[in-house]
Amino acid sequence: MASKSTVRRRSKYLQDQREKISVGSSGTQQKDEIKVAAKQKRIDQLFEKIPRVSISSEELLAVKTDLGISSNSNRKLKRWFNRWVVKIGGEQQMRQEKNNIIGDNLVAENLPFLLNEDKGKIVKLAPCVYADSLPQKVLQQLNENDRLNLLSWH
Structure with a gap:
């Protein structure tokens, strides 16, 4: 809710801004x-x-x-x-x-790799992620699957 004078002041401000933005064609802009x-x-x-x-x-x-x-x-x-x-x-x-x-078993770092570019092959730093300990990562995954009842024992 706003008073009539506030609404009028806001309308005047919008009209002025519309005039500046549209460079003279404020009617078209408003439509x-x-x-x-x-x-x-x-x-x-x-x-x-x-x-x-x-x-x-x-x-x-x-x-x-x-x-x-x-x-x-x-x-x-x-x-x-x-x-x-x-x-x-x-x-x-x-x-x-x-x-x-x-977990804390994956390591991420930027390493130099030979990459194909438009100009040919170039050596650039690229992100690389690897497991610090693969057996530990496998056990972590098995424990998580066991917790979620996703394993079936044979």
Whole structure:
């Protein structure tokens, strides 16, 4: 709620900004804004009818890993999903799940590799991940699968 003078002052400010942005064709600009607002209202009404879908933090971690995206890009993806009425698990849960999967047994570092480029082969630093102890990593994976009742004993 706002007083008539406040609404008038805001309208004047918007009109001035529209005039600056559109360089003299503020009427055309305002018509387009009204069209966009009407479309957005219809879209919002449609989204209200869609049932909410949820993606767990474990599934989001799998998406992040499969797409090879950074945490920042993952946050953008999460905001995009939220816009489309999809509920996403928390980032803290996702990081905790990642730590459970990786443990302290994997080592990541940048190492020089011979890579193919347009100009030919070139030596560049590239990320490399390896298990510090393969038997320990296998045992960790078996223990995790046992905890989740994914093992069948024969």
